[in-house]
Every structure is written in C-alpha cells, then in structure tokens.
Amino acid sequence: MFKSLRLTNFKAWKDTGKIDLAPVTMLLGTNSSGKSSLLQSLLLLKQTVRSPDRTIHLNLGGDEVNDLFSFGDFDSVLKHGADSPRQFSIGFDFNRFDDSRVKAGSLETFYGKTSSGSVAVQQMKLNTDAREFRAVRRDRGAFSIFVDDEVQPRFKGRNYAPERSISFSADAIAELDQDGALVEDLSLSIRRELEGISYLGPLRRKPERDYAWNKSKPGDVGSDGSNAIGALLASALLRSEEQNYIVEGVSKWLKRMKVAEQLEVRQQGRSNRYELIIHRDGVACNLRDVGIGVSQVLPVLVVAYFAPVGSTVILEEPEIHLHPLAQSILAELFVSVSKERNVQFIVETHSEHLFRRMQTLIAKGTAKQRDVSMYFVKRRGAQALLQTLEVDEFGVVGNWPEHFFGDSVGEARQQAMARAKRMQGRANG
Template sequence: MSDKYTLQLENFRSIRDATVEIAPLTVIYGANGSGKSSLIYGLLTLRNFFNNPAQNVPSLFSYPTISLGGLREVIRNHIEDAQLSLSLTVLGEDRASRVWLSIANFGGQVGVEFSGPNRDFQPAYMSLDIPFPYRGDQQTSVRLNLATSDEFAHLTAPPAYVNWNGISVGLEQDEYGVDPSVLVRNIRNANSPMGLARSVGFVPLRRGFATPVYSVSNVTPTLASDVEVASLLATDRFLEYSVSQYLESVADRQLRVRMQVGTSLFNLDSVPINGGVPVSIVNEGFGINQLAHMLTICLYGDTKLVAIEEPEIHLHPSMVRKLVHAMAEIATERDKRIIVSTHSETFVLALLAQIADGKIGVDDVSFIFAEKEDGESTFTKQEATQDGQISGGLRSFIASELEDMAILFGEPSETS
C-alpha cells in the first residue's frame, strides 16, 4: 500500500484554509486566478525552508521564474499581524508523520508530530519557535512512549528520547532499552515529510533548455536552472536513456548527450526517429524543448514529488494525449507523485480515458477543481469512476463550451 501525502495551507495568498490529498497523479484545473499555482508555491516554500532554513522570508517565497515578495505580499488579505501555515503529512498503513511551518511578522514556528504502529508507539509532538533566517541551532526533545508487552518494562529500561532541531528528528542518547530497529523505523518515519519536502521538483512555465552548449556544473536540490538539469543528463547515462525513451514515445524524437572530448562541455541534441535532421534541443520548438526538460525532472531519482505548471503549453493535442500516457506510467511504475496545474481539456479527457482503459486506477488519480469566490480560493476533489466519468463534470470547460454552443445555435449571448 502506497503512502498517502496531504498538503495543508492556511492564510497563503488567496487560500484561507485548504487541505489537498496528493495522489500519484493529481490534476488541478479551474479558471485563471482561481489559486491553482498557490498549491504549488506552498510546496515550494516548504522545499526552500527544509533545503536551506538560513534564508530570509522573501527568499522562502522565491522560486524559479518568480519571486512573490515578503510576508505582507503573500499572506492572505495582506494582514500584517496574521500568520500563514504550511504542512505536509505522510500517512502509511500503520504510521503517520506531519511537519508544519508557520511564518509570522516577527518569526515563526516549525514542528513535527508522528506516530508508529499502534501496538508499540504513542504519538510524539515537538515544536520550536524560530527566527528567520534560522540557523538550525535550537533543539527540543521528547521521550518516546514505547509500550511493551511487559507493563513494568518502562520501570527498568532506560527511556528513549529523540530530539528536533527544526530540520530533522534524531536520537538524543545512545542507551535505550528497546529494540534499536524500532527506533530507527520510527525516526525514519518522523523524518519522512521533511525528506519529501526536500525532494520536490518543479517544472515552471518556461522554455526548458536555453543554449546549444553546456558545461557540467554542480547540481543543487532545487534544480533552479537549466544548466543544472542539463548537467543531470550529462552525468547520468541511465537518466539520459529514460528521458530519451519517453521523449520518443511522446514526440518521436530521441535525446542525445554529446560530450566534447577533453572538456567539460557538452551538447544536447534532438534526433528524429523517422529520418529528418538532428538539431540541438535549443533549436527545437518550445513544446519539444520544455518536454525534454520536464521529463528529466520527473525521471530524476532524487525527485519524489514533481509539480508542473501547464505541461500542455505549445504541444499539439495528439502529443498532449501521449504525454498523459507517459505521466501515468511514470507516476505508477516509478513511485512518483506528479501534480499538474492545467487549462487543457484534452489533458483531463486523456487521463479519464486512461482510467476507462484500465491503464491507471481511480485511486492513483485525483482531480481537484479550483475556484475563487469573494477573494477566497477553494479546492474540491472530484471523484472519477472506473468508466472514465467524473463527478460534477468538467465545470470550468463545460461553461465556456455551452456559451459557444448557444452562439452557434442562435441564442443571444450575455454580452449582446
């Protein structure tokens, strides 16, 4: 049974309070300005903090291609003395762990709570009040309430304590009277949402690769530039093979990394499989270029959860359908979570067709309808059925289609 991931946001941009379960393939759709991107930006804020907590608040709200500003710009309704909160929960069959980050005008709080198998573990809770930037120099601890079959065991066994520095959970002392493997499992469980936050990949709405020649560079956890993404391909041939295979299945092209002998320079080339002239990937169209970039981030081993803004941009509808097939396979067969923000009816319908065809299960897909009313964003989960239907219909697409049909059949429009 796969773990369940849940993202919660409070007072973040236009979101007052929203909780979204992240399925292997989560699709968020709705009108412009409905708050779709805010879910992604909330995840990226957690990623920024847990990869580098020693940042000021505006840096936490800075992502590839966009910087949202400081707390006053980001917090809901720009209320100066309010507090925003972000949390990420990992729920397993017999364990759970949640981490949260709160940001206010003069500091914040970071905390973790976790539990293990009911028979031997009771929930533990730790939190710290922190400044920004935070240097990771504070600590709190808690005694683990590990029950045993012997009701008097706790009187003779040394207690087991774990500590929390706002970044990770660790053992506080070496002597403990319980099976070390139990502690290791529970500490791993406690750290799972922080690890998930660090492993978030992001594909922004931009052209992917920007130059015909790259030099191998260091790769950071945030993969902030096309140079870093290109360097992944140059240093991991198995990643290159996987990206090339999926690029071929979607766009009838293969990807080739060509090192320049004696240097750290290399080229990324696109090779048509049905003849044609190979070109540098930068000389491909926007859609093919971004597709190769997107697949690299999705298939990179260190990314467990990938957020993608409008992957359909500059792709022909037939290619969008193939992309959906590829994403469904990556999500289910490679144990990835993919969040897609989209305006494409073709994308949504292709995914419903995959469900109806039995290629992906209804439990592996989540459709989230975003809408905004009176300045507040809400997110409604729409259940899909085995035959490819969706509860409530595709409201944001159907409304515009009905308006066009009314015009075509001679009904007066609201603006006439």
C-alpha cells in the same frame, strides 16, 4: 509520498480541509485562483529544511541562488482578513518507501508573527503510529514539550525551540529519553520527504547550441530546467549500470509525442563541449534549431527519470508550447513513470488534452481511480475554494465545473446555425 495536505490562512486559503494526494494529482482551475499556493506551501518547507541555519523557523526566501521562492514577509503569506489569532498553518501526511525507520507520519505547524516582525513557530505537531509530540510556544520564545495526550508538559524552556519547522532541538530530544529516538527518526523521515521534492516551474530556460560538461551530474534539474541538459549529459557519458537510462526514457516519450524519433548527445571534436541532436524524419538537427515545444518539454521528461525513486515531482504547466497530441501524452507519462519508478506527480495544468487523456486512461483501466486525484480550484472574492472532481471507473466526471474548458457542444451548435443561416441567405439572394 505525500498522502495529504492541509493549509489554513495561507495566502488565498482560509482552510483547504484535508486534500488527498495520489500518485498522480492534477490541479486545474482559473488563473490566479490559488492553485500555485498549494504547491508553494510544500516548496516553502523544502527551502526551509535546506537552510544552513538550523535554528530558523521558516525560510521565506530572498536568496535568488538557493531559494525556490521569495514569499516576502509574514503578512504576505497570511490570508488577508485572517481572524485572531493571526496564524497560518501547513500540514501533511506522508508514507516512505525507502529504508527510513519511520515509514508513515504527519507534520502540522502553526506560524505567527513576533514583536520584531519575524516568523516563529507557535505550535508544531509530529505524529506517527498513534504517538504525538508537540512543541508549543510560550512567552519570550520558550517552548513547552507535550507527549501524546498529556495535559502537563514534560519540560519547557527557550532551548526547546523547534528547528527548521520539522524537528525538535537536540536538548528536547535528549530530555525525551527513549521517545527522543522516535522523534529524531520521525523528523528525519519528514526531512527526506521534503528534500526529495523536485520542482519544475512554468518558465523553462531556452536551449543553447552546445554545452560544456564537467564530468559530473547535477543535484536536481533546477526550477527553470537549467540543469536538465547536465542530467542528460551525465546519463549519456558517465559509465554506470544506468548509463543512457534517462536519454532512452526521454527519447521514448519524444517519439510517443511525435515530436522527435530520438535524442542524441554528440561530442564536438575532442573538446568538453556537447550538443543535443534531435532526429526526426531522417533529419538530424541541433536542439536549438527545432521548435520551442521540444526544448520546453525536455526538462519535464528529464525530471521524470532523474528524480530519485520514491520522490515527488511538482510541475507547473508542463504542457507549455506543446501541440494537443503531445499534451495528452503527458498524462500517459505521469501514470507510467509513477508506476515504474514509484514517483509521485503533483501537476498544475490548464490543458484540456492532458485532462481528457487522463479520463481515457481511467476508462481503460490503465490508471486506477485510487492512483489519480483531480481538483478544481476557483475564487469566491478573495477566498480560494477547492472542489474534488468526482471521477468514476469509466473516467466520467460527475461534477465538472461548467464551461471551464469552454462549451464544445454549444460551439458546434452555433457553427451549424451560422452555416445554415448563411447558406439560406445565399439561396435567397
């Protein structure tokens, strides 16, 4: 689980400061304010650690099949007008809940631009249990390796360049002797944390009328939810202790949202093709024939149950095409599944209904204050600013940005005044 995040000179962010991340973290704010950039920083590191080239410092993307985003070049990521030195950084703290040898630690990496125009690590810091290991770039691509608060480097050379932004080279690990095993385990924990991210973007694929199944399950749901149906088919058709676990979980929340009573996987004859059937009000319909909201929320529900236990799910606008009640139920989904499966949710949303239900869950004690973090992002000129929303134990926000969700009281007042004025006009007429 990611415990905190900090960015400097990253896109619209000069310095986010330390952003505390909870089991459920919600990002709200105006359009193009910088919310997505916060999410993209973690996704940038994820696609870097997935790169087949272990010597790469940062994978800015470009491979449409394998990469989550194409970030362009160094200057596209660096905040406009960044002071010298022209560097940006990404850092985070984490806790692991699996069998990793290193259970907690942090990574902070600073990036600069080389004379050839590529992105290169300028400094990488790895921390755990009051130990710190640093790789600092020198001239001509050489790196010096420092341990703890030592002033002089242990060693330096071009063969000590960091790999994939998160780990020391094999030569550096060997030179560190006993500390080398700790650095290797720490890097492995960081890699697992990043690889465990499941990302679902705001644009989800429309459903097909039927699907072929190759008797396997996908690695993830895909950033557009394209593999969500494959995950459902595998859940329904592969025999295991968790058979139908995802299907039943999805059906439960569709019912809570009052958009369906049950989800069914139905085989077409004896072929390898299957259709998804939505049951509602005694009628069974193909997924293709029901409202777009069902198909758009389906990947959100699937990823909540398909993501590995202990992993992080990043969602952009999960509420798209849902009616108000269904949007509000998403808050209950995040809180419930986070507790049930130890899955972290980082959610970027514009939904007032989702936010208001989260306030209600805190007021009822269903969600604890420590389990939910909420932030408001806004722009001041070219700079993004982050405001922590102060939510008390009764779900009341003490510093809510004015008019973000509109002025419901003001609207009601204007309606009453307009109604009174028109009625008076009719009486006088």
